[in-house]
Amino acid sequence: MKFTKMHGLGNDFVVVYQKDPLNESPRDLARAVCDRHRGVGADGLVFILPSERADLRMRIFNADGTEAEQCGNAVRCVAKYYYECVSGVKKELTVETGAGIQRVWLDVAGNRVDQVKVDMGVPVLQGEQIPVTIRKDRVVEEPLEVDGRHFAFTAISMGNPHVVIFVDDVVSFPVEAWGPKIETHPYFPNKTNVEFITVRSNRELDMRVWERGAGQTMACGSGACASVVASVLTGRTGRHVIVHLWGGDLEIEWSEQDDHVYMTGPAEVVFEGKWLGSDASF
Numbered sequence: 001m002k003f004t005k006m007h008g009l010g011n012d013f014v015v016v017y018q019k020d021p022l023n024e025s026p027r028d029l030a031r032a033v034c035d036r037h038r039g040v041g042a043d044g045l046v047f048i049l050p051s052e053r054a055d056l057r058m059r060i061f062n063a064d065g066t067e068a069e070q071c072g073n074a075v076r077c078v079a080k081y082y083y084e085c086v087s088g089v090k091k092e093l094t095v096e097t098g099a100g101i102q103r104v105w106l107d108v109a110g111n112r113v114d115q116v117k118v119d120m121g122v123p124v125l126q127g128e129q130i131p132v133t134i135r136k137d138r139v140v141e142e143p144l145e146v147d148g149r150h151f152a153f154t155a156i157s158m159g160n161p162h163v164v165i166f167v168d169d170v171v172s173f174p175v176e177a178w179g180p181k182i183e184t185h186p187y188f189p190n191k192t193n194v195e196f197i198t199v200r201s202n203r204e205l206d207m208r209v210w211e212r213g214a215g216q217t218m219a220c221g222s223g224a225c226a227s228v229v230a231s232v233l234t235g236r237t238g239r240h241v242i243v244h245l246w247g248g249d250l251e252i253e254w255s256e257q258d259d260h261v262y263m264t265g266p267a268e269v270v271f272e273g274k275w276l277g278s279d280a281s282f
Ligand SMILES: N[C@@H](CCC[C@H](N)C(=O)O)C(=O)O
Pocket: 011, 062, 067, 068, 069, 070, 071, 072, 073, 074, 160, 161, 193, 211, 212, 213, 214, 217, 219, 220, 221, 222, 223
């Protein structure tokens, strides 16, 4: 199996371009490839596949083998790959994901894709399955008790689930202690990604993330989008925000015009390789 190692702000992926659809769920392969000691090492295994509804289809498997509906950083990576290695011409793409079809705009310098803007869709208040804008006037922070500690969270779906928690100082916050407990809390039967946020100003947030199925990562695109939506809903920021993540910055805008969330950020190629380990049938 040939692959390309890529990352978006340090959220890293093994990307596989495949002309045929996936017949089986490659859970074991994802676990093996993502293993940082015995495999390539990555937060996720990502497939670029043919689509009947869009320019390409993306499927993402977390490091623990579970499939996620969506991944903002991976969408930027696959769009860069598609332009640089497949199409070479289209600077606007559509990508089919488990969260629907996402529109993507590429900022190209020379033959290289620099920044990628992604339409991340309309956010939904978790559990309600209706666009959050309809609920703007309602209470959007809920209490959660974990091992005797009380948190207030906002649960936003960007196609995949997010719990956003505001803390005083995210730099010193013990993400690795609380992240896994909240990810697997019985309140969230499908598990959840968890974003810890400190507000810098009306236009800037600091974020650290504990990802469902991957643990602490350096960045999470859909998590940055969910965090800005939660910040707007709770009156903490405006709708156009720079989110500072461990791996770098993302520009997030929750548009007043169409209610869609737009994410802009980089994507990088690291190296190419051939996987010779188990399940080498790919
Ligand atoms: N890092 C991603 C999200 C990847 C999937 C997530 N762990 C999930 O299970 O929902 C991003 O950039 O959005």
